[in-house]
Amino acid sequence: MAPPKHVLALVLLLFSATDACHQPPKTLHIPVVHRNAVFPPPPDANRGSLVTNRRRFPAADTALMMSRLHSPVMSGLPFESGEYFASIGVGTPSTSTLLVIDTGSDLVWLQCKPCRHCYGQMSPFYDPRRSSTYRQIPCSSPQCPLLQGCDNSTGGCGYTMVYGDGSASSGNLATDRLVFSNDTSVYNITIGCGHDNEGLFDSSAGLLGVGRGAASFASQVAPSYGRYFAYCLGDRTSNARSSSSYLVFGRTPELPYTAFTPLLSNPRRRNLYYVNMAGFSVGGERVTAGFSNSSLSLDTASGRGGVVVDSGTSISRLPRDAYGALRDAFDARAAAAGMRRLAEDISVFDACYDMRGAAMASVPGIVLHFAGGADMALPPENYFIPEDSRNGRFYCLALEATDDGLSVLGNVQQQGFRVVLDVEKERVGFAPKAC
Incomplete structure (x- = not known):
């Protein structure tokens, strides 16, 4: 991949995280299933080759800007992707989405209806108009003009993500509910609702940013689960309908040979x-x-x-x-x-x-x-x-x-x-x- 040539303009407007988790359970499981279990690959899929090799970091200058939460993870190889995905519900009622698990970026974003420009994805498109828990961050917010400012096309505070491989997403910032396994919900999570998206996201709905920044999912749930999470990425070539991959937030017993x-x-x-x-x-x-x-x-x-x-x-x-x-x-x-x-x-x-x-x-x-x-x-x-x-x-x-x-x-x-x-x-x- 060529070195990053673009600069990320990212508006991150976060509300208090004290109520980010609604009555958090002692353990919160985020299932991560193998991608094949949801979308079987075509018979002629080349399972041994990493056809795509992404550099998913935001452009260089942008980086300047207890209980457990556990999720299964799936490999993207059947879709000619080298990435791993979490299956997460968004909104109320929830729309099932596949989000790339990305420790190299912060914002949680996904493609949203209505689309000015959206790439193809394997899961349904999220429609915020049908979610009773969706709340757009308004232009009247005092932080909005200090950051990127108002997006006149949506009437709310906007964001733009540009990544090192030229992929991009832009839209408005909002909060909504995320739903994980066993119907465990996390409320008031700041997300990017992308109406204009392009690039090499390989059929996923968007990104689950779990970097160290204040806007990342890991940081938003830290008041409930701490600044600690772990993951395991299983066999990317496996056909198994069950996956050994997982993503867990919150301190867990450590293996003695770590x-x-x-x-x-x-x-x-x-x-x-x-x-x-x-x-x-x-x-x-x-x-x-x-x-x-x-x-x-x-x-x-x-x-x-x-x-x-x-x-x-x-x-x-x-x-x-x-x-x-x-x-x-x-x-x-x-x-x-x-x-x-x-x-x-x-x-x-x-x-x-x-x-x-x-x-x-x-x-x-x-x-x-x-x-x-x-x-x-x-x-x-x-x-x-x-x-x-x-x-x-x-x-x-x-x-x-x-x-x-x-x-x-x-x-x-x-x-x-x-x-x-x-x-x-x-x-x-x-x-x-x-x-």
Whole structure:
């Protein structure tokens, strides 16, 4: 993806969160089901390939701006998407929607009738005129002119989201009820009601922003559930009608083998979850040559660098020198194991192999190292993925180089790990095989 070229203009008008949750239960479950269980893929769907590889962060400048809530999550792969989705009801009566779970942005928004311009989505369009709990944030609000101002087409306070891949949504800000599993409801959640939307959202109705900013869903429910949530993204290729993926808000018992690393803050991008990646190992050996550890570090003065944990981006991105060092180390060990590298790239991947006649056990292991001694030992399916767009069994190293000063730990590499985002204790946890 090209570096972000647009600037996000985001109006975030939040009401008091003290009544955001109406009589919150001791546990609040947000079901997350596999996408196939709702919309089976076509018979000829290519299940092994990440056809799309989104960069879902808002444009760079925008980042300047107890009980439990648990939700099932579904993979977007059957729809040629690398993202995961939560099934959530909106309004009263509720309209079932599929929202991309995005730790890299804040606003909760969805496509709304009437549409000036809307892309195709798999779930019904939300019509705020039919919801008795929908409340548009008025232009008369004192905060509105201080932010983006009045949207004359809707008569309310407006918003515009522009993302790094050129996707966009604009409309008016409002509050409404969100409904999760077991008819558990959360009231007065600020949402963006998008009447003009375009881009690569892959049939979802919109985004469930769970970043660190004040407008995110995680922040809005924090008075009831705390500044703590966890998720687990299960097998993206599974056909199972039940899903092992989930999203849970509120502190839960921690698995004893969870490895924690400090959560860092970037004063220039306050809504993102930063961690300090200290390096990586390939084939059981630490890679030390060919790159500088400083390229992975966050420079808080300039706001550049650092590694962001992002559920809305599929493939992890590393600085070009770090990626090159990891790829070359992987390729050297793959060659020694008899794996034949292809001469050409496949899609966005530049290290692909013909695995016909080769054992998957020969694939070199990869471990990501984080500050504080936290390690992520990735299973092969988290970094060595099939590309079946051609005849044969071709697999690619599912990582990319980036030159824009921001590295990403994407959801393919997070697959199967319980990821804990503990803002209260300023730490991020990883627990393998925990879905």
